[in-house]
Amino acid sequence: SQQGEEDPQALSIQEGENATMNCSYKTSINNLQWYRQNSGRGLVHLILIRSNEREKHSGRLRVTLDTSKKSSSLLITASRAADTASYFCATPRKGTLTFGKGTMLLVSP
Amino acid sequence: GAGVSQSPRYKVAKRGQDVALRCDPISGHVSLFWYQQALGQGPEFLTYFQNEAQLDKSGLPSDRFFAERPEGSVSTLKIQRTQQEDSAVYLCASSFNRDRTYEQYFGPGTRLTVT
16 A cells, blocks of 8 residues: 555646645654656656754755645646656655655656 | 666566566665656655665565575665556665665656556
């Protein structure tokens, strides 16, 4: 069973626009991670946010974490065609990472 | 530096055949994970090694699945008597961290198709 669930399932935007995707989880966590997967580079770790952090930035990525609502969001600013990929949140559960089903992002030129 | 590598990248097996999937983790990484990813789904945990010790195999779907890491580096996932439901991408990941819940580095995966 999955711990995190991403929303929306799919998102289509134009280059230059921002993309926001959300993740909800069920149990208490010590961190939450976002990964990206595309056919060219496989599954790649993007960012980790700890439970005592509310917001974190990495380049064009901004992640927020609300532990009271058990939710996180990933914002990609000024999107590029190369951002086209599936994005997964991953949370610890039973001593290992569990992944959601992902949000499929399509960025059109 | 070199990342996690997996071989073969693609494998087609007839139902009932045995297959062996190889993973070369990043040098020095003590933790190694295997995941199964079905089409349109996120990766599902199969098993975890810390060095050569298999500490968690709770995600292996049946006793037809077997994994080993005898010298604490390269790992092999073996599936005996493959079934069509075994068709998936098998991902290997490694981490320098002994805590299994931190950043993991993934290989490109092996896409297994059972016909």
